[in-house]
Structures are given as C-alpha cells and as structure tokens.
Amino acid sequence: MQIFEKITAHLENRPTELKRLKEKGRKVIGYFPGDYVPEEIIYASGAIPVCLCHGGNPRPVGAALSVTTRFICPFARALIGDRLIGEQPFYNLVDMLVTPVTCQHLRRAADIWQHHSGLPVFRLGVPMENNEQGLKYYRDRLNDLNNKLQVFTGQAVTDESLWKAIELYNTLRSLLKRISLLRKNSAPAISTIDFIKLNHASFYADPVFMVDILSSLIKELEQSVNKDEKGDNLRLLITGPNIAFGDYKVLEIANELGAQVVAEEFFEGVRYYWGNVEQAGSPVEALANRYLANKVPNGVMPAAASGRYDFIAGLVKDFKVDGIIWYQLLFCETYDIESYYFAHKMKQLGIPVLKIQSDYDVLDRGSIKTRMEAFVEMLNKERSSD
C-alpha cells in the first residue's frame, strides 16, 4: 500500500520539518501518553503537539537505570532513557513537556526529564475519581495549561481556535475509528499491527497530513473489504496499559501463530479514538468531558474496573473475539492488580485470558511465544470442539 510508504516518509522527514518550524518560532510541546492531555489545546496555541510514546527497545530502558531504580515500568524507563541518550530525534526537539499525573511512573519520568534537562514541565493533575469535584479540578487544570501555553507561545488561544482544533482532531479520531471498525469483518481489511502503527503515526505526524492520508486509506480499505469472505483465523483482543511505538513483539508473534488480533484496548488504540469532543458549550468544558468524564477509564484509577469490563466485553462481542491477551509491563502495579480480577470476570463470561508481561527485553520473546502458542492451541481446540 503506497499510503503506508507515504506515512513512513512523512515520519522520517518530520523531525527536519519540526526543526524548520522551530526556527520560525513555533514551539514543540511533547506530552506523555494516557489520553488525558488534549492535543487540541496545544494545537490551538500555535504549538506543535508530539505524543512521546516510543518503547520496546531495551537500550534506553537500561540507560534509565543510571538515574532511577529498576522498579519503574519499562515504558517510563524508556521515556527517561531516550531523553538521556539523546538519539530519539522527536524527544530532542521538545521545548516543553506536559505530563498527565496518572501514575507514579510517568510522574517520576517527568521529574527526571526536568531535573536532567531543565525543560519546563507542566503537570496536569488527573483526579482518580470520575465525579463532579474531579471534573471541576481537571477543567481548572486545563485552563491553567491553556494559560501557560499562551504565555509560552505568545499566541492567544481563543474559543474559535480551540473549536477549530477540536474539529480537526475529531475528524482524525473519527477516521481512525472507521478504519478500526473494518476489523469487525471476518476477513479484516487491515491488520491490527498496521492499524496500531497508523495510530502511533498520528501522534507524531502533522494532523492535517494524517486526516488527508487516512481519508485516502479508508476509501481504499472500504473498497477492498469483501463481506462475503470468511476468515477462519482465531480472533484475539489485546488489552493492557499501553503499547508503545515500536513495541510490536506480541502482535508479531500472534501473526506468526496464525491468530489475528482484531481489536486493541490501549491508550494507543481504542481509548484514543473511540470518543469525540462534543461540539457544544465552552470548548474547555467540552474537552474536560471528553478526556475525563465520558471515556473508558484508565486502569490506574481505583474504581475503573467495572466500566472497563463492560466496555471490553462489548468489544469482545462486536469484534467476535475468541480470547484476550492481557499485555502489561513489568512493575506496573495497578494493572497487575486489575489483571487478576479482570481474568476472573472474563472467565465468568466464558472468555479465556492470557496474561503476558514484558520488560522490553529481547530475551523474553521466546517465552512469550511459547505461552502464546499454548494459548492459541487451547483456543483452537475449544473452537473445533464447538
């Protein structure tokens, strides 16, 4: 598909493009993932939002150990290590960092960025309860972010510029969702690994370019879908805290084993594009509703579980899923706790769950593959006995 080649070329040229824009006075605002930092506010301030979501490579993970301990999750350690090593071009271009305070791992990664680089950091408090008081707090913090960015970029953020940004990102998310839903078909027009790569690309690329390219892609994909074609591969859903740009090991292994991952419940997936910002009321209020209140909660939140079960059970049904892979990172304590009762709950619904953990170590590929092979074999047996 030529479209993927265009995206690859765009991403390769993007750091150079960003440098050029910086020389003209534009600011690059990096933010940590989690779907709690509205790109719309950054975009409306005239700055360029870049979601820092690289992972999967053990080198920066190891490098981070020079400044912190090993009990920080490998994704946070990758964020730290990539900044320390200085080989990740996007990370080197950041003028200011916005971090959602969702978990201690990201919180500390931001501290280390600030301590070792002197970069300004805005900490966006994310209340761990979804209620009126929490929503007010979050909305106030979005206003603080808005004000901080206006000072930092020297550009006023108006309601009009916010609505324009909201419209752009709503379009982007809608396109991703349309592409995602094509995977409901028994012979999906796009693989999940390609789909996740599209999603990842959208975090670094120019959003206008992405809207354009996804619009072309969706036309191609919709034409290529053959609703009568029957795929007989096992259909898997993958869920967990996050799946970083470059962390494709589990998805690749699933492909090698002839199983199809047809849906992903991660920040860099369903959670990002599933819901849009409602275009009514005040823009900051609308953003607060989208990014905190009206969404599938993050598993770090204590009372998140039931909302997450229901949502994932819905995906299992809609995407005709045979089994779930729970993919988590080592030392992610909150998701590890949730994994146990998630599996318990899914078992009650008759959905098998395999839990896989990774430290981004190259050596764990073999053991992950063995476990996934056994899981796939078990699911195939169950299917044939039905």
Add this chain to the structure above:
Amino acid sequence: MIDKYLELCGYKPEEIKSQLPRVEKAFTILGLTDFDVERGQERISGFFDTNLKGVRRILGVLVRELVDLTLAKEEGGRWIYSSPPSACADILTAASLGNKDIHVAFPDLLFVLTMGMMFDKLDPIMEAAEGLYLEPGMAHCSLIQTRLGLYARNLIPRAVLQVSVGLICDENPKADASFEEFFGIPVQYLLRSQDKDWEESGRIQRHIEFLAKNLKRMVERVGEAAGGEITDDMLNQARKMARDFSKPMRQILEMGVNCDPPPISSAFVHLMRAINGMPLNRHNHEIAVEGANILCQELQERVNKGEGVVPKGSPRVLHGYVQSYVDPGIVVALEKMGISAPIEEVQLYEPDGRFSPDISGIEDPNYRLAAVLTQASIFNSLPVKSRVTIEACRRYKLDGCLWLVHYSCRPIMSDSYMMKDIVQKELGIPFMVLETDVYDPRYNRNRQLRPQLEAFAEMVKSYKASLR
C-alpha cells in the same frame, strides 16, 4: 512463657492475670509458639530499651491491639479499617466514640509491627497474599500484601468499610478496589492530585480545596458505615485523644533532636510515631498515653544526667524517608556505630524542614488537615522535597543522610537518586541510598545491610572530623 512476655510489654500483674487467657487464645490463632514468644522477647529487648517502664507500657499497647483484632471474629463488633498514611485516623477514632459496636484499626501496619517486628512471623501472611494475586516479582508493596494476606488467611473480620488513602501512591487505592471486588468490602477513597509544579510550594489552594472536600465526604461516609453521624464534637474529642499521646511524644522527639546525646534510640521514637498514626481502641489509647507520659519523665532524668544512646558529640544524620517498621535493628546498629538518626524525612514540612506546617488562619478542620497533608515533604515534588531536606540538614546541623527506600514504593524510591544528587551538590555531605523493604521481614535483615551501614558510618565520621 507468655506471662513473661506480657511482663516485658508492661502488663501489670493484675492485667496479666485477667488478660492471659485472651492472649493465649489469640496467640494460638496466630500460630505463635513458645519458641516464637521467646524469640519475640529477645527481639524487642534487642531493639528497644526495655529497662524503661514507658517503653514497656507502649509496647504492650501493640500486643493488646493485636489480641483485640485477632479475637474480633469471636468477640463480635463491626470494624472499619484504614492504612498508612494516617490521614483519616481521627475520623475513624471519632466513629468508634459514637458507637461501642464500632472498632477501628490499621490491621496491616499493626500486624507488621507485631507479627513482623516483634515476632518475625509475618512470612505466612505475606505468602498467602502472594499465593492469591499479589505475586512476588512484581514489586508489590508489602504493606498491601499484608492486608491481602490477612484476608486470605481469614485472620481478621471483614470490614464494614475500608478507608483507602491514595495521597501518595496508586497501589493502595487500587488494591482496596480489588478487595471490594473479591471480598465485598466497601471502600471510600481519599485521593488527591500530585500535580504540584516545581515552582510551586507552600499552601496550594487547589490542592487544599480538593482534599478538604474529599475529607468532608469521608467523614460522612464513615459516619454512614458506623451507623450514625460523626459530629464535630466527636471529631474534636478524637483529635484531643490524639493530642494526649502526641504531646509527650513530641517532647520525646524534641529531646532526641535537641539533646546531646539523645536519651533514647530513634527506633523507639519511630515506633511511637507509628502508634500515633493509628487509631487505637479507647482503653489501649489510655495505656499509650500513660506510657508516653512515664517515658517522658524517665528520659528527662536521663537528659539531666547526660546519658544517651551514643557518645556526646557524635555525628547525626537525617533518616529518609522513613525507618524500617519491621527491623528497628537497622537504626540500633547505626547507633552502636556511634551515629544517631534523630529525624526522619516523613516528619518534615515545607518550606525549611520544620516539624509543623503552616496552618495559620485556617479555621475549618478539614481544610486544616488538608493544609497539613499537602505541605508534608514526602507528599511533594522533588524540588520541594530536596529543598526541605537541605534546609533540615542545615537547621538541625546534620552530618549526612541515610536514605532507606522501600523498594516497592514507586513515589519514594524512584526519586531517591535524584535527591542524593541534589543534596550532595548543595551540601557535600555523605548521602547513602539503601534499597530495602520496610514492611517485609524476608527482605529486611539489618545484618545484610551492615557492610553498607559501616561504610556510611565511616563516611559520616570522616566528614564530621573534616569540619573540625
């Protein structure tokens, strides 16, 4: 054997006579054998100065609380639990004042201090938790594992409400959510947002506002669970009870900081602070207050005589972030090497390492408590913490920092190396980070840390000598 143990723990003869059957029953349930009790005797005599009557009386409070909680399934009553940090201890105490059927506890910390610290028999409880779902190898907090282990081993009654405090970590509330899921224990959360920027310090209104409202909700919810409203009078009475203990404790703490040599091991002051943070049953609370007042007098006599736990003029260090709850032997070993550690980071407040936060002009008790909690050093961002540490070292003329980090506590351990970096650059004092587990006896043997402690003691002594 048990009667000797109780004597060592300050039980009076008539109390031993009346309480022995209950204690024996509780120890049987807990699987404590004569061997364990004998070992327990050796341990507490080694950790603490049991020649002091006040020390013995206070140690007895822990045994009494352990017995009460262990027999609670038989003796009835409804229980409300919470865990450190002790933001809601007064609310729990107030609930128990309004209803004799309501009992309150921090079961995890209590078991760590008794089954862990006193008897070194926490392993079966930890293993029960690991066998259920807080697996080893994931660096789960051992305090939370203790909580799960107690339920897994059916050692404590299920609470009518778990008060879950998420002021510092994510795991505490998440684990309580899992207990609600599995054991049907309702939870009320006390949460806050840790988004203080580096340039922010002091009383941050958005944090105080958010936390105070959460505290108000907590009072209402605890009242509902206890079956009656918690009135302001009840809360005030609970706060007065807390002050009755904290006042002499504070005097003891200040003796440790201001007197040369300090008259008592800071390991015991740490234990007193742990007890001060827990809600106690009323009778046990009275004994604790009695013990603290006796100890205060005993120590004053030592101060007058110039007696202490280290030679006069010995170096002093800041103990960050907190001492081990399960192995006071770490601090005792340091003191035997001639170094005292009279202050812990958890005691310090913004902006300069003082022992009290700025709550001037705040009338509403929820807002006052919120202001206290949000100014505590450990709840803050790295620059605030490091500034507090630096100022505390200057203010109290400290010669080094021993940073004992609870390895599974993400918010604490993850910034310890940056703390070291900042403090050493500013002050040039020895700063040692030791990774350990402050609740789990399996990971926490002071003998394992001894070579590092010896090296640290040498560094501190040479530093102090270089100043002369």
